[in-house]
Each structure stands twice: as structure tokens, then as C-alpha cells.
Amino acid sequence: MPSVQILGKRSDVSPSEPFTLPTLHGCFGLGTVIGRSAGMAATAAEVLVPRHLAVVALVATGVAH
Structure with missing residues (x-):
């Protein structure tokens, strides 16, 4: 199985x-x-x-638009 770096390089040079x-x-x-x-x-x-974590959770879930 190829490494993640090799797969990443392949996608990076994709035209x-x-x-x-x-x-x-x-x-x-x-x-x-x-x-x-x-x-x-x-x-x-x-x-x-x-309170900070509640706001972060709302933003992360996309509820707070």
C-alpha cells in the first residue's frame, strides 16, 4: 500500500x-x-x-449562521 505522502503527491500534480x-x-x-x-x-x-465551548460547538455544527 502506498504511503500517504505518495498519494498526496499524485493528487498534487494532477492536471x-x-x-x-x-x-x-x-x-x-x-x-x-x-x-x-x-x-x-x-x-x-x-x-x-x-459558554465558549457551547459557542464553538454551535459554530462547528453549522447551527450559528
């Missing part, structure tokens, strides 16, 4: 989808920055942990 892995990598980094910023803002606003 039909030229920017698959770079796009996913960029979105992962952007999500990290957004999540960290939201956590820092919640800490600065002294939001209680249960």
Missing part, C-alpha cells in the same frame, strides 16, 4: 486539480489562526469555558 494540497494546507493554517484568535478574544473578554 485536473492543480492546487489541491496547497489549498488544503493554506486553509488548515488559516483555521488555526482564526481559532487561536477566537480563543484569545474569549480569554480577554473573560468568557466562561462552558
Whole structure:
């Protein structure tokens, strides 16, 4: 069975989808920055942990639009 890196490289050089892995990598980094910023803002606003986690759960499930 080929490794994940080999499979990833195959999809990265696919002419039909030229920017698959770079796009996913960029979105992962952007999500990290957004999540960290939201956590820092919640800490600065002294939001209680249960309330913060409830909001995160709503956003993660797509309920809070």
C-alpha cells in the first residue's frame, strides 16, 4: 500500500486539480489562526469555558449562521 505522502503527491500534480494540497494546507493554517484568535478574544473578554465551548460547538455544527 502506498504511503500517504505518495498519494498526496499524485493528487498534487494532477492536471485536473492543480492546487489541491496547497489549498488544503493554506486553509488548515488559516483555521488555526482564526481559532487561536477566537480563543484569545474569549480569554480577554473573560468568557466562561462552558459558554465558549457551547459557542464553538454551535459554530462547528453549522447551527450559528
